[in-house]
Amino acid sequence: MEQVKEFLYGLFSTDSWPPRWHCGKWSDFHxxxxxxxxxxxxxxxxxxPVIIINYLSKKKDALKFNHTYLYFAAFxxxxxxxxxMDALMFWVPLYRLNALVKFATxxxxxxxxxxxxxxxxxxxxxxxxxxxxxxxxxxxxxxxQLENANQRLEExxxxxxxxxxxxxxxxxxxxxxxxxxxxxxxxxxxxxxIDKITNAAARxxxxxxxxxxxxxxxxxxxxTPAHPQLSLQRAITDLEIKIAxxxxxxxxxxxxxxxGHEVYLTQLFLNILSNALKFNSGKPVIQITGRQExxxxxxxxxxxxxGIETAYLPKIFEPFQRLHSKASYEGTGIGLTICKNVMxxxxxxxxxxxxxxxxxxxxxxxxxxx
Amino acid sequence: MNKIFLIDDDEDxxxxxxxxxxxxxxxxxxxxxxxxxxxxxxLKNSDVLPDIIFIDLNMPIMSGFDFLLQIKKEEMLSxxxxxxxxxxxxxxxxxxxxxxxxxxxxxxxxxxxxxxKKLQQILLADFSKAEFISFI
Numbered sequence: 001m002e003q004v005k006e007f008l009y010g011l012f013s014t015d016s017w018p019p020r021w022h023c024g025k026w027s028d029f030h031x032x033x034x035x036x037x038x039x040x041x042x043x044x045x046x047x048x049p050v051i052i053i054n055y056l057s058k059k060k061d062a063l064k065f066n067h068t069y070l071y072f073a074a075f076x077x078x079x080x081x082x083x084x085m086d087a088l089m090f091w092v093p094l095y096r097l098n099a100l101v102k103f104a105t106x107x108x109x110x111x112x113x114x115x116x117x118x119x120x121x122x123x124x125x126x127x128x129x130x131x132x133x134x135x136x137x138x139x140x141x142x143x144x145q146l147e148n149a150n151q152r153l154e155e156x157x158x159x160x161x162x163x164x165x166x167x168x169x170x171x172x173x174x175x176x177x178x179x180x181x182x183x184x185x186x187x188x189x190x191x192x193x194i195d196k197i198t199n200a201a202a203r204x205x206x207x208x209x210x211x212x213x214x215x216x217x218x219x220x221x222x223x224t225p226a227h228p229q230l231s232l233q234r235a236i237t238d239l240e241i242k243i244a245x246x247x248x249x250x251x252x253x254x255x256x257x258x259x260g261h262e263v264y265l266t267q268l269f270l271n272i273l274s275n276a277l278k279f280n281s282g283k284p285v286i287q288i289t290g291r292q293e294x295x296x297x298x299x300x301x302x303x304x305x306x307g308i309e310t311a312y313l314p315k316i317f318e319p320f321q322r323l324h325s326k327a328s329y330e331g332t333g334i335g336l337t338i339c340k341n342v343m344x345x346x347x348x349x350x351x352x353x354x355x356x357x358x359x360x361x362x363x364x365x366x367x368x369x370x
Numbered sequence: 371m372n373k374i375f376l377i378d379d380d381e382d383x384x385x386x387x388x389x390x391x392x393x394x395x396x397x398x399x400x401x402x403x404x405x406x407x408x409x410x411x412x413l414k415n416s417d418v419l420p421d422i423i424f425i426d427l428n429m430p431i432m433s434g435f436d437f438l439l440q441i442k443k444e445e446m447l448s449x450x451x452x453x454x455x456x457x458x459x460x461x462x463x464x465x466x467x468x469x470x471x472x473x474x475x476x477x478x479x480x481x482x483x484x485x486x487k488k489l490q491q492i493l494l495a496d497f498s499k500a501e502f503i504s505f506i
Binding site: 162180202216263 | 380382386428457458459460461462478479480481482483485
């Protein structure tokens, strides 16, 4: 302990030793080679930590293992100091201070080693920037493939629908002509069979039209401020004949402006309203109301139709889900899927609530017009 | 109107089209071509130009849309009224045709009587004044 005390008290004392120039025999060349090399090492060991700290402070949030950079900076800085001390000793023999600086450097080196050993498993599990770049390239390629596949699918659906329409139209037209020109000649049974051909072709046409519509709804549509009321009125006009047939009553109040696409909106109302007209055994009464809530607009369409069993509700927006036989209610089972896709394209949503025997309410949530 | 030109790759449709025209007015003359390129060539070589051109959209070699673009470049032909006669009932196709200078758009109907009626209306239209006519 005495020695330690004496060491610390005389930390800056230079009395006990000669300066290094006088300790042994140095030629000028040898001495200056030693000194200049030490000073250059010190200079670079001082600048390296400055660069490390600068890098760390700028990239702080993007880096992992921030502590490691600090350990390295301290360790290198202290190493540099020992070299500076070594050069200084040629004139000022601060042997005690030098020993203390070496001790500090030793501590910093050991701590750095311990730290490195601790983080090693985590560091090994890290992806290097090259590995990350490769991963990014792989993901971009995968995304591009998916985009291509989606586009091909759309093109396929559209082409298939068009090409399916052609022969179908021929079946209908020629069956029609066959019946027309031979009504007098054919037996009633034969005429009935021709009707069956025509009806089957008409059903197929409905199906193709719906698939075509479904595949043509792009998810990246341009939304502009739109009056849903105009689209609703257009849908009502299109359904005039059915409305008159069913003696339906359609009530609607003023609807707030939304961020939308008019052609798709008309299709949306057309599908929901024609369902409301179709699935009703009496005189349909359809109520359409709209309200704004913050940046959302909610439109509700309620009917007094036959309703939907709770068990089927989760499935009704899936394609080709039909809850009734063709004989009781015609339809393709795609109508509500189209509605769902239209709402997705509008960044909105569609929900349904229903009580069997009382009616069904569809709730559409849109973004309000900006 | 007495000379009509139909460009369509579907021979059945040539037949139906001609039968419909004949039932409207037996004096009407109708010529046909099976794609836009052949149609354009036939028009350039013909002595008597048609009064109206009906063209399908999906055809090999030169589609209906391409034809609309090409005929605009022909000084002798650019004034002729051209309209679409196609299976398509898509609004996008309708808009596109209008933009490219078509004067009408007919979706091929599913029954003969409807075809007859649509053709009759198109043939009665005065294309020096008429707006774009759309029968989807």
